[in-house]
Amino acid sequence: MTSFFEFWPGWIAYTPIVLQWIALGIRYGNPILATAANPTIEAGGLCGESKQSILDQITGSSRDWVALYTVCTSGAYAESDDLGIAEAAMRTADLSYPVVVKPDIGCNGTGVCLVDNRADLARYLAAFPRLTRYMLQALIPHEGEAGVFYIRRPGEETGTITSLTLKSSPVVVGDGTSNLRDLVMADPRCAQVPHLYLPRLASRLHEVPEAGERVKLVFVGNHCKGSTFKNGVKLISRELTERIDAIARSIPNFHFGRFDIRYDHAANLSAGEGFRIIEINGVGSEATHIWDPQTTLREAYAAQFFHYRSAFEIAAANRAAGHKPTGFFTLLRMWRTQKRLLASYPAND
Structure with missing residues (x-):
């Protein structure tokens, strides 16, 4: 079942968050200060950031925890050999069908598809907007998907996992x-x-x-696309925290965001094993356990208020250390670009 507020219109559900954001902007003297929470990510990951640019920053042995990926740009003309270029990039990156293809700039699972063969990929690329980057990523053959929210305040040696959400696709069973x-x-x-x-x-x-x-109704692990979410707080452990913290600290100045991962078994995930990272999201992400139907409205808003307040606090500390937030017009341009692209992507699976 759904909770009574789970599918409220966005303008109702997020009005208290917007009001808090305005209040924090007044308090800290900049309504978009939060973009300085992750200084090495475009706009701190608030909107319009490249998925590749974040994953590329993971260094050393931490890269072993990332699903293999490569990024291409769609051709300028209808006759461009997009399929040939994509498959050449796949070979270089040691990728093979089936693969996940997704826009490099996007959110909420828009345009994310599973392609089983070259015909599927050709159809996807034919519908993809021109001169736009897309990512080809290895399909991690684990049923489990999770969102792990991480915060490390400037000056702290280690960070913490503040939310863990287990995601699954609704399944109907034939009769x-x-x-x-x-x-x-x-x-x-x-x-x-x-x-x-x-x-x-x-x-x-x-x-x-x-x-x-059994028929899965959706592939992407996004609540607004129909996946179901469950609070996985009981799986947060010292081992998992240490693993995520080590990966996060391999990214320069990464302090706030959500790791989207696929995992094999809950016990392995809790032990910090058996998973691969498919995306990392910054300030624009949320602690998705709030969409568990068992979460109360009070708990949901408390979690939202805590996380966005933390983003401003972290950004304020980074500003004091010399990091500048994104400029208003730059952020506006990024938001407009993302909005335009989201409207042009193929339908997601």
Whole structure:
């Protein structure tokens, strides 16, 4: 089931956060000071940042924990050999089908797809906007996906994990007679938000899965795209904290953000093993355990207020150390670019 506030319109759900952000901006004398929380990431990771530029900053043995990836730029003309360029880059990066393809600049899982073969990739690239970067990334064959939120204040030797969210795709099970649309509408949770699933599955809704056949409804691990979230706070351990902290400290001046990972087993994750990083998000990310249906509205806002207050506090300390926040017009340009790109990407899986 869903919580009563889980799918509120954004302008309602985030109004208290916006008001807090304005108050923090007044207190610290700059409404976009938080962009200085991660000085080596564009705009601190608030918006418009390159996924590649963050992953590239991971150094030393910490790179072993990152899923293999490469980045290409789509061609300027329809006749450009995008597929050939992409497959050459895959060979250089030791990638093979199936792979995950995603925009280099994006958010909320927009444009993220699993491609099984070159025909799938060709179709994706044909729909991708020209002169735009995209990432090809190894498919990590683990069912588990998690968001691990990390904070390390300037001057602290070690950081902490402040939130851990376990993500999963809703699954419907065939009965041999019902089509996919009926199975989705018969699911107690999915029936409350069918707009998240039916448009994406439009070409398959007439299919009748065999009895016992499990059908995943979404690939990307994003709440707004239909994945379900569970608070995984019980898995936070000293071993996992030390592992994430070591990786985070390998990134110059990284203080605040969320590691999106795929993992094999919960016990291994808690032990700091058996996972690979697929993305790192900065100031624009949130502690996603708030979307667990068991989380109360009070708890959700408390978590949001804590994290964004921490972003400003960290940024203020970085500013005192000489790091400058992103300029207003630069941030506005980045936001406009991201908004334009999000509207042009292919539909996600």
